[in-house]
Amino acid sequence: KNQVEQSPQSLIILEGKNCTLQCNYTVSPFSNLRWYKQDTGRGPVSLTIMTFSENTKSNGRYTATLDADTKQSSLHITASQLSDSASYICVVSPTVNTGTASKLTFGTGTRLQVTL
Amino acid sequence: GAVVSQHPSWVICKSGTSVKIECRSLDFQATTMFWYRQFPKQSLMLMATSNEGSKATYEQGVEKDKFLINHASLTLSTLTVTSAHPEDSSFYICSARDRQGGTEAFFGQGTRLTVV
Numbered sequence: 145k146n147q148v149e150q151s152p153q154s155l156i157i158l159e160g161k162n163c164t165l166q167c168n169y170t171v172s173p174f175s176n177l178r179w180y181k182q183d184t185g186r187g188p189v190s191l192t193i194m195t196f197s198e199n200t201k202s203n204g205r206y207t208a209t210l211d212a213d214t215k216q217s218s219l220h221i222t223a224s225q226l227s228d229s230a231s232y233i234c235v236v237s238p239t240v241n242t243g244t245a246s247k248l249t250f251g252t253g254t255r256l257q258v259t260l
Numbered sequence: 261g262a263v264v265s266q267h268p269s270w271v272i273c274k275s276g277t278s279v280k281i282e283c284r285s286l287d288f289q290a291t292t293m294f295w296y297r298q299f300p301k302q303s304l305m306l307m308a309t310s311n312e313g314s315k316a317t318y319e320q321g322v323e324k325d326k327f328l329i330n331h332a333s334l335t336l337s338t339l340t341v342t343s344a345h346p347e348d349s350s351f352y353i354c355s356a357r358d359r360q361g362g363t364e365a366f367f368g369q370g371t372r373l374t375v376v
Contacts, residue, residue, distance in 0.1 A: 178365075180367075185351070185370065185372060186369055186370055187264075187266070187353050187355075187367035187368050187369045187370045188304070188353075188367045189367070190364065190366075193364065233303065233304075247306060247309075248294075248306075248365060250303040250304050250305075251303065252302065252303045253303055255301070
């Protein structure tokens with residue numbers, strides 16, 4: 145069964161600090177990996193998307209890395225802000241997108257809380 | 261980026277009534293839309309895949325007669341929860357993929373359904 149495991153389950157950090165979230169997956173064949181930010185009571189918002197050939201991708205203070213050999217990805221948040229408090233979800237697309245629907249496999253998410 | 265609008269954002273209904281949720285792609289055409297359900301502190305769970313002009317494909321365990329999906333146009337899909345009961349209370353999220361293909365899936369802001 146294709147799975148996406150995220151760690152830690154939850155994390156509390158002080159404002160201004162950095163943090164790294166982990167994602168391990170067993171989805172195969174693998175097309176792309178995405179990181180989403182989901183605020184409470186809102187839909188997920190895309191942060192980064194990487195194909196299997198990409199190792200890193202940045203979006204402002206968010207930097208995602210991907211190691212397709214070990215099937216691991218990380219999301220690094222730099223200089224955290226209170227507004228970064230949210231759930232961060234790792235999502236893997238299991239098939240090569242040909243314009244038809246392919247099911248996404250969602251991780252359970254990491255709940256990040258940034259405090260003063 | 262592409263915008264997916266979901267309406268309403270929240271709804272409270274009496275047990276036994278039906279509720280319709282709309283999902284619109286505002287600036288792109290989506291031949292495929294996805295409906296998810298999310299319980300508190302859990303990941304998104306795919307309910308069904310909605311294909312424009314054809315019947316939806318439901319995931320195992322999802323009652324198609326209870327969760328009616330209509331995808332009548334390239335920009336609109338609707339989910340109707342029929343004869344709602346308190347256990348149907350949840351957060352419902354749609355996503356849409358651009359007709360032109362690509363690897364992105366754009367999510368709506370979600371609908372909080374409370375059945376009393």
